Amino acid sequence: MTITLNHTIVPAGDNAAAADFLAEILGLRRLPPDGFDGKFAPVEVNDMLTLQFMTVPDAQPHHLAFDVTPEEFDEVLARLREREVPFGSDPMEPDNGRVDHPLCPRGLFFCDDTGNLYEVMSPA
Secondary structure (H helix, E strand, O other), rough: OOOOOEEEEEEEEEEEHHHHHHHHHHOOOEEEEEEHHEEEEEEEEEOOOEEEEEEEEOOOOOEEEEEHHHHHHHHHHHHHHHHHOOOEEEEEOOOOOOOOOOOEEEEEEEOOOOEEEEEEEOOO
């Protein structure tokens, strides 16, 4: 049996703003509100995974890592620079402006307003 992750809930101070931010930066599709009373702001990562952003008081940040192609990495980097979103090569310094990731040829970290730490890694 192959087990796949269908969705995960991502805590946010403002679910719609956090979902819009990540969808915009990663070039993903933002879906209509979902769940009971539309409490989730979903972002479709691919045909098998959706991130469900949920507003929660005192949200504790999560870490999410994404593998991307070299072309997708360039697009993400361009959007971060265009929007002046700080990024960096180290989770302890997600604003150092570098992409020399310790685990892959190119990678970076960036945060949303809740403090969720996003990691984007490329093989070249």
